[in-house]
Amino acid sequence: MRIGVPTEIKPSERRVGMTPDGVHAVVEAGHEVFVQDGAGVGSGFDNAEYVAAGARLGTQAEVWDTAELLVKVKEPIEPEYGFLREDLTLFTYLHLAADRDLTQALLENRTRSIAYETVRDGRALPLLTPMSEIAGRLAAQAAAQYSLHTEGGPGILLGGTPGVAPARVVVLGGGTVGTQAALLAVGLRAEVTILDAYLPRVRELTDYFGNSARVLASNPRNIERELEGADVVIGSVLVPGAAAPKLVRREHLDLLAPGSLLIDVAIDQGGCFETSHPTTYEDPVFEVDGIRHYCVANMPGAVPRTGTASLTNATLPFVLRLGQGIDEALREDRILAAGLNTEQGEITFQGVADAFPDLPARV
Numbered sequence: 001m002r003i004g005v006p007t008e009i010k011p012s013e014r015r016v017g018m019t020p021d022g023v024h025a026v027v028e029a030g031h032e033v034f035v036q037d038g039a040g041v042g043s044g045f046d047n048a049e050y051v052a053a054g055a056r057l058g059t060q061a062e063v064w065d066t067a068e069l070l071v072k073v074k075e076p077i078e079p080e081y082g083f084l085r086e087d088l089t090l091f092t093y094l095h096l097a098a099d100r101d102l103t104q105a106l107l108e109n110r111t112r113s114i115a116y117e118t119v120r121d122g123r124a125l126p127l128l129t130p131m132s133e134i135a136g137r138l139a140a141q142a143a144a145q146y147s148l149h150t151e152g153g154p155g156i157l158l159g160g161t162p163g164v165a166p167a168r169v170v171v172l173g174g175g176t177v178g179t180q181a182a183l184l185a186v187g188l189r190a191e192v193t194i195l196d197a198y199l200p201r202v203r204e205l206t207d208y209f210g211n212s213a214r215v216l217a218s219n220p221r222n223i224e225r226e227l228e229g230a231d232v233v234i235g236s237v238l239v240p241g242a243a244a245p246k247l248v249r250r251e252h253l254d255l256l257a258p259g260s261l262l263i264d265v266a267i268d269q270g271g272c273f274e275t276s277h278p279t280t281y282e283d284p285v286f287e288v289d290g291i292r293h294y295c296v297a298n299m300p301g302a303v304p305r306t307g308t309a310s311l312t313n314a315t316l317p318f319v320l321r322l323g324q325g326i327d328e329a330l331r332e333d334r335i336l337a338a339g340l341n342t343e344q345g346e347i348t349f350q351g352v353a354d355a356f357p358d359l360p361a362r363v
């Protein structure tokens with residue numbers, strides 16, 4: 001199969017769809033891999049490493065136009081829509097429920113798309129998890145950074161100091177992002193509360209964190225009580241593939257401590273705070289009613305060396321499976337089939353169909 005790996009062009013995105021080691025494994029399996037000239041540089045891989053692994057190098061147009069399967073990191077952005085076509089399968093993060101324009105472009109061009117974030121094995125999301133692990137850790141780092149006076153924050157050390165109380169960090173959604181964010185915040189000695197709506201997860205988190213963090217069932221009253229006086233709120237809920245539920249509304253902002261920070265990691269699915277909108281690393285923070293919002297939609301893009309290696313570890317077995325025949329893989333592999341979001345001009349994923357009831361769907 002002809003497999004393409006283009007350069008990511010989203011602002012501040014330096015990850016790439018495959019490491020040279022990944023390319024080597026795919027070439028060994030008998031496939032042709034076309035990597036865009038310079039695609040790996042931002043992740044620390046130069047052209048020579050890809051060529052040594054068996055890839056051919058090409059321009060953006062050559063890579064997109066020749067690929068049967070295009071392995072990316074981020075969703076195509078507007079300048080890439082012109083490359084979409086019917087005999088192309090996209091394998092990448094898509095977050096379509098939050099992106100009407102891209103959904104329409106995929107449908108109009110009849111492109112088949114498999115979204116990493118909805119590939120699903122029971123409750124596990126094997127291709128979202130590696131980037132969620134990174135984003136969760138980065139969320140705690142961002143909380144520490146943007147609490148500094150020098151970064152426009154209130155001048156709080158998350159862990160406090162002997163005799164001075166630590167910051168209160170509230171984590172909404174205790175899945176992969178939430179757990180990693182809480183772990184680092186606990187490590188910094190902040191006072192951490194995690195809320196999750198799924199009771200078996202609440203039990204797991206309670207056992208896991210012991211006395212180091214409070215774990216509560218998520219409901220509107222518990223959320224309101226925890227927002228009161230919070231210094232940092234990390235939004236990390238997910239209903240896989242669907243638009244994120246808005247758990248914090250504008251009127252809740254008054255409950256927070258002055259100068260506090262909302263970090264909406266779930267922004268890629270539309271965000272779980274009513275006042276959020278996506279930002280990039282070029283201008284990550286904005287203010288609403290005196291409350292700063294950090295809503296970077298590609299947080300792992302800042303750690304491309306870690307991110308690209310971690311992503312390839314997870315995607316490679318699925319790329320090899322698709323390489324054996326995309327139709328067959330989607331028919332026989334229910335984990336991979338859960339990732340199918342669009343095909344032949346129709347939405348094929350329930351959460352995306354629910355977000356855009358006026359667009360053609362087959363779910």
Ligand SMILES: NC(=O)C1=CN([C@@H]2O[C@H](COP(=O)(O)OP(=O)(O)OC[C@H]3O[C@@H](n4cnc5c(N)ncnc54)[C@H](O)[C@@H]3O)[C@@H](O)[C@H]2O)C=CC1
Binds near residue numbers: 178196247265299
């Ligand atoms: N901004 C970025 O760069 C990145 C964003 N993400 C996003 O972060 C979000 C979280 O991802 P994961 O942690 O991997 O998901 P996950 O599925 O591991 O965890 C989500 C948790 O939210 C809980 N939940 C669902 N509804 C809830 C509610 N109403 N109240 C409280 N908890 C609720 C679920 O029970 C689950 O435990 C996703 O939207 C994901 O796409 C992930 C990586 C990077």
Ligand SMILES: CC(=O)C(=O)O
Binds near residue numbers: 074093298299300301
């Ligand atoms: C999950 C995702 O969209 C990202 O890592 O950028």
